[in-house]
Every structure is written in C-alpha cells, then in structure tokens.
Amino acid sequence: PETESALGTMADAGAITWVRLTIPSIPQAMNQGLVRARHDLVLFLDDDIRPDPELIAAHLRAHQESPGGIVAGRVLQPWHGGKADPADASRFGFNSESSREVDEFMGGNFSVNRHDAIAQGGFDENFVRVAYRFEADFALRWRRAGGRIRYAAGALIHHLKASDGGTRVFGDYLRTAIPAHSVGEYYFALVNRPPGWLRTVFGRPMRAIATRHHLRRPWWIPSTLVAEVGGILWALVLMFRGRRLISNVADASRN
Numbered sequence: 345p346e347t348e349s350a351l352g353t354m355a356d357a358g359a360i361t362w363v364r365l366t367i368p369s370i371p372q373a374m375n376q377g378l379v380r381a382r383h384d385l386v387l388f389l390d391d392d393i394r395p396d397p398e399l400i401a402a403h404l405r406a407h408q409e410s411p412g413g414i415v416a417g418r419v420l421q422p423w424h425g426g427k428a429d430p431a432d433a434s435r436f437g438f439n440s441e442s443s444r445e446v447d448e449f450m451g452g453n454f455s456v457n458r459h460d461a462i463a464q465g466g467f468d469e470n471f472v473r474v475a476y477r478f479e480a481d482f483a484l485r486w487r488r489a490g491g492r493i494r495y496a497a498g499a500l501i502h503h504l505k506a507s508d509g510g511t512r513v514f515g516d517y518l519r520t521a522i523p524a525h526s527v528g529e530y531y532f533a534l535v536n537r538p539p540g541w542l543r544t545v546f547g548r549p550m551r552a553i554a555t556r557h558h559l560r561r562p563w564w565i566p567s568t569l570v571a572e573v574g575g576i577l578w579a580l581v582l583m584f585r586g587r588r589l590i591s592n593v594a595d596a597s598r599n
Contacts, residue, residue, distance in 0.1 A: 370451065370475040371467035375590050378458050378466050386461070390452030392506035402498035403455040406443075413492040414456045414483070416449035417499035438495070446495045448483040453501045464489060465589030470535075470582040474517075476528030484536055518557045521567040526552070526575030527582070534583045548572060 355362040363376050377386060387403055389395070396402075399417070406415040419438045420426070429437040438450050464485055471478035483493060517525035529548060533541040549572040553565050 369469060369472070371469045371471050371478050374451075375466040375469065378461050379590065381458050384457055384459065385455055386458045387455040388451060388453070389501065390503060392504040393452065394502040394504065396500035396502070399453075399499055399501060402496055402500070406494055406496035406499065407455065407457075410492065410494045412457065412460065413494050414449055414454055414486060415499065416446055416493055416495045417453035417455070417501060418495075418497050419450050419453050420500060420502045422503070422505050440495070441497045443497045444495050446493050447487065448480055449493055449495075451479045452503065453499065455499075460491070462590055464491075465587070467589075468535075469588035470531060470585070471528050472578075472582070473524035473527065476525055477532035478528065481532050481536060484538065517571070518555070518568070519564060521570040521574070523571045523573075523575035523578055526572050527578045530575050530579035531582050534579055535587070545576065 351360070351362055354360045361380065363373075363380065365373060365376075374388060377388065385404070385407060387400065403415050403417065407413075416438065418440070420428075421439065424439055428441040429439045436444075436446065438453075464482070467478055467482055471481065486493065526548070530545060533544040549569060552572050553568050558565050558568065
C-alpha cells in the first residue's frame with residue numbers, strides 16, 4: 345500500500361507516467377514503454393533495485409561510444425556480497441567489471457534506441473507469465489538482424505530480489521504444477537530453434553526434477569512433470585498462433 349500510494353502521488357503531480365496493466369506481463373509492459381517514450385534512448389530497470397549514482401551516465405556514455413547497439417548493464421545480486429565476478433571466470437556473468445561484447449542481456453538493466461527496438465517488433469508478448477527467456481529471444485532477433493550488444497560494467501544496479509509483487513504472483517517453479525515458468529523455455533526453443541533446441545525440449549523435463557529440492561521432497565516430482573508437459577503444450581499453441589510483437593511498427597516509431 346505504501347508503494348502504491350507513493351506512485352499515485354508522483355503520477356498525480358506529473359513526475360511520472362504510471363501505466364497499469366490488467367494482467368502482469370513483462371514484455372507487454374516493456375512494449376508500452378517503447379511506444380510511450382518521448383526520447384530516443386530507453387532504459388529498462390527491474391522493480392526491486394537500488395541504482396548506482398552513475399547508472400544513467402554510464403548507459404549514455406556507452407551509447408555514445410557504441411551507437412546503435414543494446415547496452416547491457418551490470419547487476420550485483422545479494423549473494424555476490426558486494427564483490428564482482430572474477431575477470432578470468434570461464435563463464436561470463438553480468439557482475440563482471442570487464443566491459444565487452446556479449447550475446448544476451450539481463451532484462452532488469454539494459455538500454456536501447458527505441459526506434460531500433462520498435463523496428464524489430466519490440467518484445468514478444470507470447471512470453472507469458474514469468475516471461476522466462478524473453479530477453480534471449482529479443483537478443484537473438486537483434487543479433488540476427490546485425491545488431492550488437494555491449495556490456496557496460498559501469499552501468500550498475502544492486503538487485504534487492506524482492507519476494508513478492510509483479511509476476512512473482514505466479515508462484516515458485518519448484519512447488520507448482522502450473523507451467524508459468526516452463527512455457528517460456530519451450531517457446532523460445534520451438535520458435536527460434538537455436539543449436540541444441542531439440543535437446544532442450546526433450547531433456548528439460550528430466551533436468552527439472554534432477555534437483556536437490558526433488559531429491560529431498562520427491563512428492564513434488566509429479567507436479568513438476570505436469571508443469572513441464574503443460575509448458576510444452578502451451579508453447580506449441582503459442583508457436584502456431586504466431587509471435588505477438590508491437591503492431592503498426594511504422595506508426596509507433598513515428599510517435
């Protein structure tokens with residue numbers, strides 16, 4: 345209630361534009377941001393963060409140094425203990441202090457030219473519920489069109505990892521038979537067919553139950569398998585319906 349009251353006060357004063365969706369949807373909300381924005385560059389942030397004082401300046405500087413690309417920012421998670429990932433880590437993480445070209449980005453801290461993003465159709469609203477893999481989908485479409493993604497270590501946020509609000513209403517993926525978490529992975533694989541996509545589709549159900557949680561609580565195995573099978577079927581329906589991108593791309597980009 346305190347958050348809602350504060351946002352309402354700022355909206356009434358004209359300090360922010362507060363757009364509320366009927367059903368929580370990350371890609372739909374982000375498409376609304378692209379269409380409604382009044383400037384060329386749009387910065388997307390998660391809802392539960394503490395921004396570094398240099399966050400916006402670092403994003404802007406990265407766009408000036410590498411025009412026309414996506415700028416992926418750094419995300420410091422609670423479990424990092426305030427420390428950066430090692431520069432020589434075998435697998436790149438979005439808490440590195442080393443800026444570089446990357447293949448993907450984290451949806452809680454990145455910026456993009458709105459006209460270029462709209463020209464790609466924006467974000468696919470078929471990534472429903474928790475919208476898992478929607479960033480990977482946009483990044484893949486972006487790179488296939490010749491775009492670049494630049495990780496800027498100076499564009500830092502501290503992720504607070506709140507336990508409720510937004511798409512968290514869809515529950516814990518380890519304790520549900522609802523495919524809100526699994527559908528995105530299957531949809532991404534079926535639509536984009538990246539290398540190893542068949543292994544993802546046929547192997548994920550077994551990987552989903554090969555966890556310490558299921559080893560200690562095997563009674564959750566049937567529910568998880570139901571969620572995985574439901575995710576495959578839901579993803580197939582979404583695939584056959586076709587992507588849900590920003591409509592009227594040319595009109596939207598002129599606004």
